Amino acid sequence: MSDPATGRGIRIAVIDSGVHPQHDHIDASRLLPGASIGGNGTIGTAPEDTLDRLGHGTAVTAAIQEKAPEAFCMPIRVFHDGLKTTGYALITAIDWAIAQGADIINLSLGSTNPAHAPAFAATVERACHAGSIVVAPRAVEDTPCYPGALDGVLSVCLDWDCPRATYRPAPDGSGQFFASGFPRPIPGVPLRRNIHGISFATAQMAGFAACALEGLDTTDRSHGRIEAVRAALCG
Numbered sequence: 001m002s003d004p005a006t007g008r009g010i011r012i013a014v015i016d017s018g019v020h021p022q023h024d025h026i027d028a029s030r031l032l033p034g035a036s037i038g039g040n041g042t043i044g045t046a047p048e049d050t051l052d053r054l055g056h057g058t059a060v061t062a063a064i065q066e067k068a069p070e071a072f073c074m075p076i077r078v079f080h081d082g083l084k085t086t087g088y089a090l091i092t093a094i095d096w097a098i099a100q101g102a103d104i105i106n107l108s109l110g111s112t113n114p115a116h117a118p119a120f121a122a123t124v125e126r127a128c129h130a131g132s133i134v135v136a137p138r139a140v141e142d143t144p145c146y147p148g149a150l151d152g153v154l155s156v157c158l159d160w161d162c163p164r165a166t167y168r169p170a171p172d173g174s175g176q177f178f179a180s181g182f183p184r185p186i187p188g189v190p191l192r193r194n195i196h197g198i199s200f201a202t203a204q205m206a207g208f209a210a211c212a213l214e215g216l217d218t219t220d221r222s223h224g225r226i227e228a229v230r231a232a233l234c235g
Contacts, residue, residue, distance in 0.1 A: 007068025007210035016057030022070025131221025
């Protein structure tokens with residue numbers, strides 16, 4: 001019997017509020033240098049630029065590392081004073097992740113404004129062409145969320161009944177995936193008292209995708225890479 005996949009060597013960009021490397025749930029040895037993206041697209045790459053002051057990015061990164069402990073996580077901070085940023089900052093962050101050779105780009109966030117869809121679609125196309133797989137929420141409370149609702153994205157839906165240790169493909173063959181919205185547990189804290197939701201379903205799916213990608217020919221950064229991962233996840 002082969003050893004279980006751990007995401008070994010896979011590079012995951014985590015576009016969020018940064019990361020706190022000293023947190024008990026974070027393996028700092030698996031963190032790559034990252035960046036901070038301002039609302040106007042300015043980029044900072046000093047080590048302190050990616051320090052999480054909100055907690056969301058740290059919890060998301062912890063959920064990814066739990067599922068893919070040997071992957072490398074690259075924090076890209078777009079949330080600064082609160083969990084809000086601009087579409088321009090998100091597109092800049094995705095393009096920066098592509099340029100750094102990210103295998104997977106985790107977006108535990110998105111925009112419900114359909115006016116942003118064309119610009120996100122162009123960015124997703126650039127990611128697909130480079131072999132970077134964007135993982136993002138399909139919807140927020142039944143409202144389509146971009147870029148997660150677009151073709152070329154590994155779209156994630158929330159399933160509160162799905163065990164945290166696994167996921168399930170959409171039964172209609174649409175290529176979407178369902179995962180639990182509960183984060184990595186904190187001892188003594190009830191799951192629903194901790195932050196939870198689609199952010200963590202997305203993060204856990206990014207970890208599962210990294211483990212699937214580990215078993216594929218990762219030198220092939222073709223446009224069809226996401227389909228190979230979808231097939232592996234459904235296998």
